[in-house]
Amino acid sequence: MPLIRQGDQPVWKKREPLKQYAHWAGWMLGGMLFVWCWAIISENTIWEFLYDADEQAASLIGRMIPPDWSITGSLMLPLWDTINIATVGTVMGIAIAFPLAFLAARNTTPHPALRAVALAIIVSSRSINALIWAMLLVTIVGPGSFAGMLAIALRSIGFVGKLVYEAIEEIHPTPVEALSATGAGRSQVLAYAVWPQIMPAFAGICVYRWDINIREATTLGLVGAGGIGLQMNAAINNLAWGQVATVFVLIFATVVVSEWVSAKVRHAML
Amino acid sequence: MLTLTGLSKRYDTGDLALTDITLEVPAGQVMALIGPSGAGKSTLIRCVNRLVEPSSGTVLLDGQDITRVRGTKLRQARRQIGMIFQNYALVERLSVMENVLSGRLAYLGFWRSFLRQFPSSDIKQALNLLERVGLETMFDKRGDALSGGQKQRVGIARALMQNPKLLLVDEPTASLDPKTSRQIMRLICELCREQQLAAVINIHDVVLAQQFVDRVVGLRAGKLVFDGPPSALTEKTLTDIYGEEDWSTTTGETDESDEAAAAAIDPLKPIGQGGHP
Amino acid sequence: MSNPSTDSGADQQRLALLKDGIWKPLPLIRDARWRWALNAAVLLYIVLAWLSVDVNWSRVAQGMDRGVAFMASFLQPDFVTRSGEIFTGLKESLTMTLAATVIGVLLAIPVGLGAARNISPLPVYLFCRTIIALSRTFQEIIIAILFVAMFGFGPLAGVVTLAFATIGFMAKLLAEDIEDTQKEPLEAIRATGASWLQWVNYAVQPQVMPRLIGLSLYRLDINFRESAVIGIVGAGGIGATLNTSINRYDYDTSAAILLLIIVIVLMSEYLSGYVRKWTQ
Structure with missing residues (x-):
């Protein structure tokens, strides 16, 4: 955890600048991977089925009780x-x-x-x-x-x-x-x-x-x-x-x- | 009785732990092995019972070359050699009695030992040993319920259960407080004399060694650099073994006062019975 | 266990026996009556359980050929004939696994915080614990049946199933972890006047983070294995292909799929080992 001097003010950062960029890049890659996965799932999903999912759920639970x-x-x-x-x-x-x-x-x-x-x-x-x-x-x-x-x-x-x-x-x-x-x-x-x-x-x-x-x-x-x-x-x-x-x-x-x-x-x- | 000839050990990492050690220990002699950490003391005694395989040289016990035996023969050789460990090496979840009886394992078949069917002579011997080390009422206690000194007493009893000819003792007092250390050293040395046992004791406490043993051998960087009676240890020999340091408080002159001081804080008889050596 | 006076009496007795050279180790259960009752109960259960199994030995003998064929097919797995289905199935399984783990872990964090008694008020605690209990009791496949009924066939039902199961698993372990954290830092940060979120960020998070990462990777592994199963009920993934191949006795394809699953699990285990070392 470095203390960096900016002018005559010490500035404390959690990570070295280079490490910080690597960190962000890692998160970004992870995020992109997730979005890509989601796109594939979405492609294979028939979203029309979802329009009445709440009704389906309600009727399912309704028939389960009692x-x-x-x-x-x-x-x-x-x-x-x-x-x-x-x-x-x-x-x-x-x-x-x-x-x-x-x-x-x-x-x-x-x-x-x-x-x-x-x-x-x-x-x-x-x-x-x-x-x-x-x-x-x-x-x-x-x-x-x-x-x-x-x-x-x-x-x-x-x-x-x-x-x-x-x-x-x-x-x-x-x-x-x-x-x-x-x-x-x-x-x-x-x-x-x-x-x-x-x-x-x-x-x-x-x-x-x-x-x-x-x-x-x-x-x-x-x-x-x-x-x-x-x-x-x-x-x-x-x-x-x-x-x-x-x-x-x-x-x-x-x-x-x-x-x-x-x-x-x-x-x-x- | 124990003869080491040209014993060397080189570890796989390339470290040469022992170089050409030649040494003879007659029956009934209690010998201390001193030297700085890393001098090869531990390796040396482990080469004797082959917990460490020596690279070259021979170990003769009563004329039998231990470095050449395998399988059953090795186990029969090992059961003649008792060993006492720095960290006691008890099986903590077994009872004191089971720990002591485990010294007899090499005399018993697997199923008898598995079912704890020890002959009654073994059980009587175990009780005698527990009485001798002062733990006869603790036989049902589990190993982890004991104090450090008590654990080491159980370790001693286990080693003696083997009816060994030779005891190997690896830093018996390194994990103990000064008072218990003395008691344990005294107990080991007394038992050796009672039973005419030879012993090789690794120890880094020179004063403690001098008090109890017949002979001192010094190791430095895997080489034998001193061999003589405890009284022959001088500032020069200690410098040979350990390197430059002010040794005046350790050698002969101050020994009496050290003994006196010890007696003042430690008037204990050894646990069990028997007098001062 | 029992009172000390009888205990020492028994000890005296054992010591007397010892002097005659008779010794047995102490039994695990000191009271002989309990010992016998327990043995009898175990014996009774074995008999009853044995009676409840109906092994049709002639059917088993018939099936042995198939068993041998199945074993043999591990030596000659067939990756080719159904390579298209295997590939899409695996891709779907992997994407489902990743998406569900991310969603599940993100949702598990608030639930886990809520289910830790030392940092949450009682009503929140009870609510979160109920979610955890529900999620943990039912196997993924049962939950998948319900979600397929709601959302229709396809990987979405699978993702929701795995995410739901992940919440219960992760939140429970996270909550236990938080309850086991050292108290002193919690008090120290609170004493500085930090808000609840700052408090969690500075006092709780550093203590549980390495284990949270480790557990997430472990759950990723579990989710992949489960994703191979929930396809049986139509929730997407490699399971459907596997199910079909087994039902057709097409063991060569089944063996190929199973080998792929084993290899992927193995790889993920090595990977998570590295990541765990790296985060510590």
């Missing part, structure tokens, strides 16, 4: 399925992600080539949404909650794997050194020096992913992978917006409860 409570009973089983898809899927994902994380962490990997493979699996799993995995799996194992569980598991591998391997790379190295110095074997060092250090982070990550998975599991039914999304899809296709509203309320309640549970568990783990 929710059609009569179907609540029949939604309980799909809700239970949704929770199971999320939970079992999370457990399966963790079971694969856990060893993968040790292969992917720089300080525990047995070989750089294995590390590259593990990282590739983690990135692929992370980049692709559970819903896309579900679409694929429905064509492979058929519709139903089994496809949903596998989809949740495949998506969770990357998420859990990435956060856990980062936690492993952040451990204190001295206990590892100390246990190696006692002559302990590789697996013993992992169990005694690495695992205790990552355990709280690991538990937190798992519960956090479970919480996200509950949300994701509510939508898998849209592509036929089981859970409450199936009922939601059917209601939307029938334009029965009152029933859709009931599903929304149930999803909202489930998510609130799962968030509360996950916050409690994470708190207890610290």
Whole structure:
């Protein structure tokens, strides 16, 4: 932050003049990029549809209120399925992600080539949404909650794997050194020096992913992978917006409860 | 018992940390390794148990060349060498007992250690050691609940759990206050004499070293520049090791008064039992 | 946890056992009854969850061929046959992502400020927290269905969806960040007699800015991944092409699209790593 002399008056500026211009140029480029993006979107939008958007919205909300409570009973089983898809899927994902994380962490990997493979699996799993995995799996194992569980598991591998391997790379190295110095074997060092250090982070990550998975599991039914999304899809296709509203309320309640549970568990783990 | 011959270490960065160190430590001798930071003290003791791979030279422990062993043989060699660390290197989320028992890992299979199925002889030994270092009531405490001095006592107990022939001690007191430092040094040296252990102790506190050890070895820039009894340390030898400085307060003449001053502020017996050395 | 007298009694007992060479680590849950109840509950849940899954093994066996075909197509992805659709889809996804992130972050800043308890009055706080809760509960795809119903098919519905989801995500994290800022600078700037906006500009902004930039980049990444999904319900982007290819069992094209998504996510991750280093 320079003080510049102008005549005999010191003038304080936040940045050097050259840097200031670069700063402005950067903002301008960013702005132009945004305008260009907006132009493309606008090209592909049928703006006529928007003239009655407010009416559409009003009528949509009008038909959603009051929710059609009569179907609540029949939604309980799909809700239970949704929770199971999320939970079992999370457990399966963790079971694969856990060893993968040790292969992917720089300080525990047995070989750089294995590390590259593990990282590739983690990135692929992370980049692709559970819903896309579900679409694929429905064509492979058929519709139903089994496809949903596998989809949740495949998506969770990357998420859990990435956060856990980062936690492993952040451990204190001295206990590892100390246990190696006692002559302990590789697996013993992992169990005694690495695992205790990552355990709280690991538990937190798992519960956090479970919480996200509950949300994701509510939508898998849209592509036929089981859970409450199936009922939601059917209601939307029938334009029965009152029933859709009931599903929304149930999803909202489930998510609130799962968030509360996950916050409690994470708190207890610290 | 421990013989280093022509030991050198050059790091990947090109830094020459040790040059042609030849040194012999007989059984039961407590030796201090002094020298300025960066002199290669830490590298030297890590070359002995191969936490750092030496570039050339040999390390013989009871006639076995440690630089040539791998895998199981290396682990068997390491379990004869206990190590105590500057930052204690405890696993803070494990209990004191688990930390002490982890010294026995090399004697146990993976599943037994994973399920914490230690033989009862190990458990009795762990309790004896905890009593000796004065922590027998703390066995269920977690590592992170202890003070610095207590952590170092657990580190000592862990090293002794290995039933080692040799102790490597890396700046045991650098993170401790002066009073605790003395207690820890006294404890280490007493235990070595009780169990007829040889020890190599890295330490930068020359006065503390002189008080407790049988022999002092000085390193400067990776080279051995002094080897003799503590009483042989003079202003000239300290200048050789550390460089030009007024050493009159550190060498022999003032030692008595320093001892007296120490006794005045520090009349403690070592924790546990046993008298002044 | 339990009261100290029984605790020390238990300790004495453990010490006595230790002298006989018997030791077990302390269990995570000290009370044996709770431990057993928890184990029983977990076991019960596993059984119930297992009963609720209906795996049609013959269908799975049939599908294995397709599974193998899908894996194989990753080795021979087909970028060419539908290159036109893939290109327009990706372009749309990328533009939607960028536009939605910019709009979403800009709108999230006032909402985030309003949702931070330490700098906002209670009514504003409650209002902003409600927006956040609504935005966070529902998956992007559900919101997309609603916006498609309102605005018709096309990328505009997608942009609005992603921007809405971005508001909830960013505003929540921003608000938490503001609530975690150091109190002293807040008090010091207020003590100079600064106005509310000056106060935010001088005391709050410098403390949360680096993380805000980091989070925006992270959200850009998320929005791109989501943009590949919301096309399924007609909200624009690469999702529609992907959906069609999967439904036609045209796995070679699907693999090509998925690989492109993975590469773009990877690139954006590297990029955001650089930007984050640069802003700190």
